[in-house]
Amino acid sequence: MVREFKLPDVGEGVAEGELLEWHVEPGDTVTEDQVVADVETDKAVVDVPSPVNGTVRELLAEPGEVVPVGTVIITFDVEGEAPTEESDQDATADTETEAVSDESATVGASEQAVADEGGDAAQASESVNGQGGRVFAAPSARRLARELGVDIAAVAGSGPGGRVTEADVRAAAEDEGESDDGGTQLESAVSRIGDDGGDGQSGDSGGLKSAVSRIDDGDAGEPAGASAGGAAGATGAGAAAQSIEAAGRDRTLAAPATRQVADELGVDIDDVPTDEMRDGEPYVDEAAVREYAEVQQRAQEADAEALAEAESAGEAGPPTTTAESGAGPDAVAAAEGDRREPYRGVRKTIGEAMERSKFTAPHVTHHDKVDATALVELREKLKPRAEERGVKLTYVPFVMKAVAAALAEHPVLNTQLDEENDEIVFKSDHNVGVATATDAGLMVPVVKDVDGKGLLQLASETNELVSKARERSIAREEMQGGTFTITNFGAIGGEYATPIINYPETAILGLGAIEKRPMVVDGEVVARDVLTLSLSIDHRVVDGADAARFVNTLKEYLEDPTLLLLE
Known part of the structure; x- marks a missing residue:
């Protein structure tokens, strides 16, 4: 039987770790609690123990790779049981239940605690698509995919480590709706933009536009530079990104953990759109905060790309040193002989x-x-x-x-x-x-x-x-x-x-x-x-x-x- 082992949450607030070194190789026999890898988290280097007695089947991460918590990093053939193709599929299908019970015996209750949170985007659950590749998605994204009838294995993830977010699921559902119904759009779980068709949408006036805007493919007739930031339009791909319009409320209800996530992502929680109400006040959950931050970031990146293209075409002011090199506005140009090293980890x-x-x-x-x-x-x-x-x-x-x-x-x-x-x-x-x-x-x-x-x-x-x-x-x-x-x-x-x-x-x-x-x-x-x-x-x-x-x-x-x- 194949047993998969996820990178556990080894400390409060740790969302990822850098794999420093493997202490085992495929084919090595290991015992329970034997150290198989060293991982650097935000404050220290920690030992990752084996959860079982068995044989190392496959190492799924390379030294130096930054791995999100919840990612499968190693698989084991459990001692005394021969691996089969069927067991590979069973092990993948049972990852959420088996991994938690096995890992909690060796790394304490941290993995179980993350799994209990359910909707925490820092903990990705896993499935396998038809091509045999792993698809990482938050449980809330999987739940939304089931509700909207979206095959999550076919959704391209835009989150850290390729994680599928709720925004990705909604965008996929919207794509399917447009191709099947000639433009009928799905209601966003976060907010709606325009109830009177005044947003430039033609056709059915009852159709709702998702608040999670995507980068158009050039077929909507939107003017270039239609993003909230008002950046110059991109002439190369003909694409523009829209950001979610800030709600600008005076008061918002949210859990302390949600407010902490908003602070970490630099989001004003009063700006996050929501339709949910509690005690007569707007209520925002963590998924909505992360979705809002993600879409705003996409819009900013699209604006920066459009501006760079405009500058290179001579439509804006003189190009800066970083723009000339193709880097972002805060990038540092390196001269010959300079040395770079990753700014991460501790x-x-x-x-x-x-x-x-x-x-x-x-x-x-x-x-x-x-x-x-x-x-x-x-x-x-x-x-x-x-x-x-x-x-x-x-x-x-x-x-x-x-x-x-x-x-x-x-x-x-x-x-x-x-x-x-x-x-x-x-x-x-x-x-x-x-x-x-x-x-x-x-x-x-x-x-x-x-x-x-x-x-x-x-x-x-x-x-x-x-x-x-x-x-x-x-x-x-x-x-x-x-x-x-x-x-x-x-x-x-x-x-x-x-x-x-x-x-x-x-x-x-x-x-x-x-x-x-x-x-x-x-x-x-x-x-x-x-x-x-x-x-x-x-x-x-x-x-x-x-x-x-x-x-x-x-x-x-x-x-x-x-x-x-x-x-």
Whole structure:
């Protein structure tokens, strides 16, 4: 019997992963839970285990390929059962039931949780068309295809990885309707455009035009450039793309998960068309949001293509460097000798997190310096004792303890802003993240319950987590749950900085290098060990005065670290 194995959802919010390396080849015998591949998700490299005892039949993805969650990446011949052509078909037909039960035994409940969501476009279900090729489609798209009588195996997918979307199904249904009924069109499940035939449609005035517009084939007589953006018409293919007209409502009902998807796709949920009402208010689901975003993106791409063709024909202004090279408007031209590498995986996730934080939270940075002479002396005194116990003692555990003590006195810096419910959440735990530079970019392991641990335990846990982050073996849960973050840029060299908050936290502390500097002590200028501090805050939640008071308290603990014995 052939058993297919899909790329599981190995962490919250992961929609795809890059296959780094196969550890098996076709014909290899494997045991249950044996690692068969390494996959890089948005934060770490994870092991993909075999769900069965058997023999590797086929590897369906290449190293370096980015694979959507839910895609079949490997098939197995189950031990003791001979493969047949009939079993191949049965295995494909039973993928949705068998894959979930088999995979959940080895990767936990993540795959089952995604399957239970049903309509989540991040989880694609699978069928096989008449040519033996795989067709990926969301369950909601399959349901719509059944309702409209569309053969989903014949629909070309436009989503990630060739996934068939609801928009693709509607477009296919509309094509069939036009060819069979001479122009009769199907009603869109999202919205309708024009109820009085004023949209340029001829014939039956009762026919409804789908709100999901397609790229015409040049037979509708539409003027070039009829898209919402008003871009110049394409002269080569004679094609123009229409976008869905924004609804522009003042209020829309939607689930929190749907609003999060809209934020990720850059969609204003009040602009998404819908006919569905709940409690007398317009209601939008996730499928409608994704469909709206997808059609708008198609329209933008068509506009860009039309503009490029117009520029090349001399109809617009002088061509830009990127347009001359055939690239998009935001593309970067590369000269001879330049090197390119993919912007994806951990690096892309870090960039997106930084962008979200910087453009969501208004950052303000408070700078100060600490006379760390007593801290340096104490650390030098305790360092040999720590080494005897096999622990490397740095300054970071001292700072972590001081931060926890200061957060207890100034809890507004140990908060998160719940924008969905318009509430500030004061966290009861003091979980401190330690920003760590790795070959793949910045990672933030989190040390839990800092206020309840001693220096040696903090040092040991921090060293272990940082090492795992740099080796790319750290678990996802070991980088979650932080309430405050420390970044030690002074370890590399630096005095002050403006660190970016680890969103949705509301503060991050940057540590500069401890160096000998002149300071005035008892009226005399003397050399002292000085530590510089840079505290960035989310000014929506934390005021400048709060930041200053927090830093003043932190300085008291660092300038006299014996006070930490009381904590």
